[in-house]
Amino acid sequence: MKWRNLGYFLFTLILPFNKTWGFRVFINMILFKLYEPMKNHLSFACGGEAKFYTEPKTIDEFTKTISECKKLKRKYFILGNGTNTLCPDEGYNGVVISTKALNNILLTKYNDKVFITLEAGVSLFKLNKLLADLGIEGLEWSYGIPGSIGGAVFMNAGAYGHDIFEFVDYVVVYSRGKSKKIKKEQIKYSYRNGGLNGKVVLKVGLKLICSCPRPIREKQLYYMKKRIESQPLDYPSAGSVYKRQDKNIPAEIIDKLGLKGAIIGGAKVSEKHAGFIINTGHATTKNILDLMEKIEAKVLLERNIKLEREIKLMS
Ligand SMILES: Cc1cc2nc3c(=O)[nH]c(=O)nc-3n(C[C@H](O)[C@H](O)[C@H](O)COP(=O)(O)OP(=O)(O)OC[C@H]3O[C@@H](n4cnc5c(N)ncnc54)[C@H](O)[C@@H]3O)c2cc1C
Known part of the structure; x- marks a missing residue:
């Protein structure tokens, strides 16, 4: 048995690095995996190991884990x-604190309006399935986004367009040690930016319309087919x-500059969609980052456009 498989074992028993940390974790009964391969948790299927990895089962456990990390000055990364x-x-x-196990959904109907509260880890696939089953309209376009x-x-x-x-x-x-509810009007969100830097999303409240018996499922499948x-x-x-960026569509620019199919190691600009970099099987994170730098340098040189990355690097 590999020793990392001893993960989800009481932390204190196997943690020689820092007694204070181990003790606190023991007190709070937070269970961790040690040296967890992140390639098992990332859609790019590459990258190194997380020194500590945990999947809190409740919102309370989630906030407690974050607060322990802060107290002990351990850096942490929230992973959906x-x-x-x-x-x-x-x-x-x-x-690495994963939201995977935070999956509760609360749904309230008021005339044709539906209010849904979702814990942070609910997948868009699960949500879309529920909406199709109940005939609730609005999010069909998101069917196929794997987050x-x-x-x-x-x-x-x-x-x-949505x-x-x-x-x-x-x-x-969860911010500065406290949970708080923020109305949409108070959030400065923008294109591909939720305006929540420095904050951890615990729950999301959505407002949708019940329009039974509209064919929600067909609409979802239409968008999936397009994908x-x-x-x-x-x-x-x-x-x-x-x-x-406004009129600049990165995939079009990358395609026109002849970068479709460009390869570094196992990372390749997709032939099917130039906006995607794919892992052809053995890509390292460095391969992907190097390919991104190559693309960015060429686009800047030839089009004078500074591309903005959507992908986040754990740091
Ligand atoms: C095949 C494919 C198709 C895609 N299509 C689209 C698309 O059409 N449109 C689109 O917008 N995206 C798309 N994406 C990208 C991605 O699925 C979305 O951006 C998705 O919303 C990311 O969610 P996630 O849970 O996977 O986030 P993660 O990758 O886990 O995290 C992304 C960032 O969000 C932060 N984060 C995650 N959860 C929380 C939380 N609870 N609180 C605070 N911060 C948090 C992380 O720290 C990180 O900085 C696609 C990806 C793939 C692989």
């Missing part, structure tokens, strides 16, 4: 579904690498 994130090949020397609702709100994920903030009513965040036709979904990736 890992579909827009890269981990350095050297690994992450901190605590969590927490990640989607943090990034203000969007597609086909974004998630169109449907957000409020966000419950399958235009995106390289058979390879690991993190979706579009760059943000759009």
Whole structure:
């Protein structure tokens, strides 16, 4: 048995690095995996190991873990579904706190309006399935975005002319040791930016319309078909690498500059969609970052455009 598989073992028993940290973790009964390979948690399927990895089961456990990290001055990274994130090949020397197990949904109906409260880890796939089953309209365009609702709100994920903030009513965040509910009107969100830097999304409140019996499922499948036709979904990736800027569409520029198919190691600019970098099987994070730098340098040199990255690097 590899020793990392001893993870989810009482931390104190196997932690020689820092007694204070171990003791506190023991007191709070937070369970960790040690040296967890991040490639198992990131859609790019590459990167090094996280020194500590945990999946809190409740919101209370989630905030307690963050607060312990702060008290002990341990750096931490909040991970949703890992579909827009890269981990350095050297690994992450901190605590990765995954929202994967925070999956509760509360739904209230008022006439034709539906208010849904979602814990941060609910996946957009699970949410869309529920909405289709109940005939609730609005988010069909997001079917096929493989993220969590927490990640989607943090990034203000969007597609086909919509974004998630169109449907957000409020966000419950954890910031400076306190949880608070922020109404959408108080949030400075913008294109692919939820305006929540420095805050952790605990829950999201959405406001949708119940329009039964509209064919929600058909609409979702229509958007999924568009994705399958235009995106390289058979390879690991993190979706579009760059943000759009007004009229500048990165995929078009990259294509016109002849960068489709460009390769560094196992990282390749997709032939199907030039906005995607794919892992052809053995890409390292460095391969992907080097390829991004190559693209950015050429676009700056030949078009005088500074591309803005959508993908987050754990640091
Ligand atoms: C095939 C494919 C297609 C895609 N298509 C689209 C698309 O059409 N539109 C689009 O917008 N994106 C798309 N993406 C990118 C990605 O799925 C979205 O940005 C998604 O919203 C990210 O969610 P996540 O849970 O995976 O976030 P992660 O990758 O886990 O995290 C992304 C960032 O959000 C932060 N974060 C995550 N959860 C929280 C939280 N609870 N509180 C605070 N911060 C948090 C992380 O720290 C990180 O900085 C695609 C990706 C893939 C692989």
